[in-house]
Amino acid sequence: MKKFIIRCLGALLFSLLFYGQNLGVNMLLFSIIVVLAVIIIRPETKSNKSFLLSATLYITSSIFVFTVNSFLAISSCILAFIVFAGSISGLKNAVYIQWLNGLYQSTLGFLHQKINPSKKVPNLESSYNYKFIFLTTTIVITLVVIFTSLYGKANPILGEWVNAINLDFINFNWILITWMGYYLITNLTSKAELDIITTIDRDASTFLIPKAISKLNVGKVHQENILGTVLLGALNTLIIIFITTDVWYVLNDPLANAVTLSTTVHDGVSALISSIVIAITTILILFRGDLNFYKKNKNLKHLTYLWIALNILIILLTAYKNYLYSSGFGLTYKRIGVFIYLALCISGMITTSFKIFNKQNLLFMLKANTRVAFILLILISSFSWDRTITTYNLSKVESPDINYLLSIGNSNGDLLYAFAKAHPEKIMNRSSIKNNYKQWQTSLSKETWQSATLVGILNTNSRLYKNQTK
Numbered sequence: 001m002k003k004f005i006i007r008c009l010g011a012l013l014f015s016l017l018f019y020g021q022n023l024g025v026n027m028l029l030f031s032i033i034v035v036l037a038v039i040i041i042r043p044e045t046k047s048n049k050s051f052l053l054s055a056t057l058y059i060t061s062s063i064f065v066f067t068v069n070s071f072l073a074i075s076s077c078i079l080a081f082i083v084f085a086g087s088i089s090g091l092k093n094a095v096y097i098q099w100l101n102g103l104y105q106s107t108l109g110f111l112h113q114k115i116n117p118s119k120k121v122p123n124l125e126s127s128y129n130y131k132f133i134f135l136t137t138t139i140v141i142t143l144v145v146i147f148t149s150l151y152g153k154a155n156p157i158l159g160e161w162v163n164a165i166n167l168d169f170i171n172f173n174w175i176l177i178t179w180m181g182y183y184l185i186t187n188l189t190s191k192a193e194l195d196i197i198t199t200i201d202r203d204a205s206t207f208l209i210p211k212a213i214s215k216l217n218v219g220k221v222h223q224e225n226i227l228g229t230v231l232l233g234a235l236n237t238l239i240i241i242f243i244t245t246d247v248w249y250v251l252n253d254p255l256a257n258a259v260t261l262s263t264t265v266h267d268g269v270s271a272l273i274s275s276i277v278i279a280i281t282t283i284l285i286l287f288r289g290d291l292n293f294y295k296k297n298k299n300l301k302h303l304t305y306l307w308i309a310l311n312i313l314i315i316l317l318t319a320y321k322n323y324l325y326s327s328g329f330g331l332t333y334k335r336i337g338v339f340i341y342l343a344l345c346i347s348g349m350i351t352t353s354f355k356i357f358n359k360q361n362l363l364f365m366l367k368a369n370t371r372v373a374f375i376l377l378i379l380i381s382s383f384s385w386d387r388t389i390t391t392y393n394l395s396k397v398e399s400p401d402i403n404y405l406l407s408i409g410n411s412n413g414d415l416l417y418a419f420a421k422a423h424p425e426k427i428m429n430r431s432s433i434k435n436n437y438k439q440w441q442t443s444l445s446k447e448t449w450q451s452a453t454l455v456g457i458l459n460t461n462s463r464l465y466k467n468q469t470k
Helices: 002-018 025-041 043-047 049-067 071-089 095-115 126-154 156-164 172-188 195-203 218-251 258-286 298-329 333-357 362-380 385-396 402-407 413-422 430-445 454-469
Strands: none
Touching: 002 025, 002 172, 025 043, 025 049, 025 071, 025 172, 043 049, 049 071, 049 362, 071 095, 071 172, 071 362, 095 172, 095 195, 095 362, 126 156, 218 258, 218 298, 258 298, 258 333, 298 333, 333 362, 333 385, 385 402, 385 413, 402 413, 402 430, 413 430, 430 454
16 A cells, blocks of 8 residues: 555656656656655665665766756766666666666566565555555446447447547646656566576676686796786886876977877877777786786786886876866867776776786676766766856867857857857857857746756846846
């Protein structure tokens, strides 16, 4: 009875929040409703750390839909919802397994529970009778409507009565949305998971297993240790030379030659992609098995940690050059993408060092880096990049590329309009800026309380304040 009432209430709230609405604060309110519904119906989830983390990330991402309302924020929220759904039944699984479980849970969770019922004795109380009454009423009404329509076609008098019935007051689209909400919440509050892949992932060890001493080929491992030591010694020497020359270049005013700096940043990132992949692959090959347990591998490990640290230093130098390029010529999505990629590179190098230190395998690398990438996706969706790029370029760049800022969307319409108004002496496409501003205002004027965004609320308050002070 309690479950049914919560699910029905959730369905009504779902239709109230989303029927005929754009996405905004309704995503935040729905995330809170769903998390509370799952906790109430399935209280065992409160002790599931994976569920609590996923629920927190899901609600956080829905906050960004309200505050930022960008395509990235909405996409991240949908992905976070799927991972959240996968964490309801899946314990201690990787993000990619939770994603698969989430798709299954949110679409077929109720059917899974019906096909695989719990071994507990069913509770045949009023909730069972209530469901029976609801099901009976639905079937009876459906069949009565169908047969009335058929009989109306066969009997002219009955047909006139049927035609006289006006059902315009019934909103079938609203009923469909409400039913979708009920089905979704029912799936989320049911026990369901892809048993085979979930169990395999959950039981798979992320640690390397040492061989017995009798099976260990000491001679081969010793040779690999020597090869790795010589190789990493040479590579460390080379990378120190590279860093030295790179630091010298950075200290000698790279902004003086824009073409060289641009080429250095773009080619440097491309080269860095290759070098990081090769670096991590080389380390993983060397420490793929028995060498991890070889007692005389300390020098090799020290050289490996040094190489990882030097690679991170190269990443930071590349990030600094990208910063110099952006500060001189403005932010773009590609330059922001470079920063994000470099952050992922640092994550890859750090997890590689953990893999060596803790003697872990490739599965650990996969799980750790997908988790980091997922969290990073949530974090970067907290920014309105259109507005961030526009604000930075208009305030920090001497000659900002207005055409580029116009091309990235209309969410920066007020910023460009204010800039054009404050700088009448500058040559720019003012008609396009005005149209962009009108589109921005039009999109905000269509917001209801369900689809409200932070920018829309602030803009409304600003207009009200200006009207009051006139």
